[in-house]
Amino acid sequence: MSVLSNPLFWQVGVPVFLIVLGYLVGSARERAHYRSILARERILRDLPIISTRRVPEDFPGLGPAPETRMVEGSAVISLDYFKRFLAQLKMLFGGRVTAYESLIDRARREALLRMRGEARAIGASVIVNVRMETASISKGGRGAIGTIEVLAYGTAALPAGGTGVGRVR
Amino acid sequence: MIVSTLEYVPGKTVTAHLGIVQGSTVRAKHLGRDFLAGLKNIVGGELGAYTELLSDARAEALQRMEQQARAVGANAVLNVRFATSSVAQGAAELLAYGTAVTVD
Numbered sequence: 001m002s003v004l005s006n007p008l009f010w011q012v013g014v015p016v017f018l019i020v021l022g023y024l025v026g027s028a029r030e031r032a033h034y035r036s037i038l039a040r041e042r043i044l045r046d047l048p049i050i051s052t053r054r055v056p057e058d059f060p061g062l063g064p065a066p067e068t069r070m071v072e073g074s075a076v077i078s079l080d081y082f083k084r085f086l087a088q089l090k091m092l093f094g095g096r097v098t099a100y101e102s103l104i105d106r107a108r109r110e111a112l113l114r115m116r117g118e119a120r121a122i123g124a125s126v127i128v129n130v131r132m133e134t135a136s137i138s139k140g141g142r143g144a145i146g147t148i149e150v151l152a153y154g155t156a157a158l159p160a161g162g163t164g165v166g167r168v169r
Numbered sequence: 170m171i172v173s174t175l176e177y178v179p180g181k182t183v184t185a186h187l188g189i190v191q192g193s194t195v196r197a198k199h200l201g202r203d204f205l206a207g208l209k210n211i212v213g214g215e216l217g218a219y220t221e222l223l224s225d226a227r228a229e230a231l232q233r234m235e236q237q238a239r240a241v242g243a244n245a246v247l248n249v250r251f252a253t254s255s256v257a258q259g260a261a262e263l264l265a266y267g268t269a270v271t272v273d
Contacts, residue, residue: 018211025212033214055179065180070172070249072227076220078206080213110215129174135253135261137219147206147216149223151251155174 018081026080030102037109044116049127055157061125063160069122072153073114076137077107079146107150108132119156130154170235171245171272178245181272187241191266192233196226197259223263227251230265243269 003009050056055066079087083099090097111132119127130152137147171178198206198219206216230251238246249267256262 022211022213026214029212029214053176055175068171068173068175068179070174072224072251074220074224074227076216076223078210078213078216081211083213084210131174131250133251133253135255137255137261146210147219149219149253151223151227151253153174153251157179160180 019085020082022081022083022085026082029080030106033106033110037106037113040113040117041109044113044120047116047120047124047127049112049116049130049154051128051130053129055126055128055155059126059157061159062157065160066157067160068155068157069124070153071115071118071122071124071127071156072151073111073116073118074149074151075107075110075114076147076149077103077110079103084146104134104148104150107148108134108152111150111152115152115154122156122158124156124158127154127156170238170243171247172231172235172249172267173245173247174249176248178247178272183245183247183270184273185271187238187243187269187271189266190234190237190241190243190246190269191264192230192235192237193262193264194226194229194233195256195260195262196222197261198222223253223261226261226263227265230263234265234267238267238269241269243271245270245272 055062055068057064079099087097087099090099116127131154133151135149137149177183206219209216234246246267246269249265252264254262
């Protein structure tokens with residue numbers, strides 16, 4: 001009871017606890033996420049993503065008139081308490097904010113992977129005209145980014161008639 | 170209905186342009202989800218509930234766009250784009266738009 005009524009507990013103890021918790025759990029989760037991203041990127045390496053506006057005419061395996069279907073993937077990723085604190089501190093000095101860099105990198109790669117996963121499921125051989133959009137779902141307050149959403153979308157091209165490899169629809 | 174981010178349909182020709190069609194929806198996050206997300210904010214990582222909320226909303230925007238395209242007699246929507254804008258604290262509008270055409 002005496003600890004809970006001590007203002008120092010609320011003003012220093014709780015934030016420090018959250019920062020330590022955020023650091024320990026947050027960095028473990030980030031490492032695990034990167035491992036999973038790298039593993040899936042290795043599997044999907046043979047499904048190219050290109051940002052040209054037309055399906056390449058000589059793409060191997062696609063006839064002159066491939067079937068096309070829109071595919072998309074998105075991810076909402078949040079900073080942990082420690083990195084949020086670090087980023088706010090960095091804002092005082094300016095310069096490179098690595099905490100935000102890894103946040104955006106993770107979200108973007110995750111969104112691309114989900115889009116490619118969807119394309120793989122319908123048996124696509126390439127995804128063209130890929131666009132990415134980033135939106136900040138502000139939760140940090142005071143103008144800081146805390147949570148971002150990345151959306152990746154494009155058009156998957158598959159052989160006409162569909163060879164039916166793992167087709168979902 | 171062909172929905173595509175390309176400006177053409179491979180192997181087909183566009184026979185008529187019917188103008189822009191769009192679909193949108195405004196969604197707010199609900200309190201329970203927001204509370205859980207608040208907890209998740211301490212340890213960071215993916216906020217699965219929000220990913221789901223936004224992709225559901227986007228699917229609905231696309232569906233409304235297709236409905237509008239059908240209403241004007243189109244059989245394809247080309248050059249589709251998405252846009253997200255936050256209308257108020259805690260609410261977001263998701264918009265999908267494209268050009269309705271008939272292809273043959």
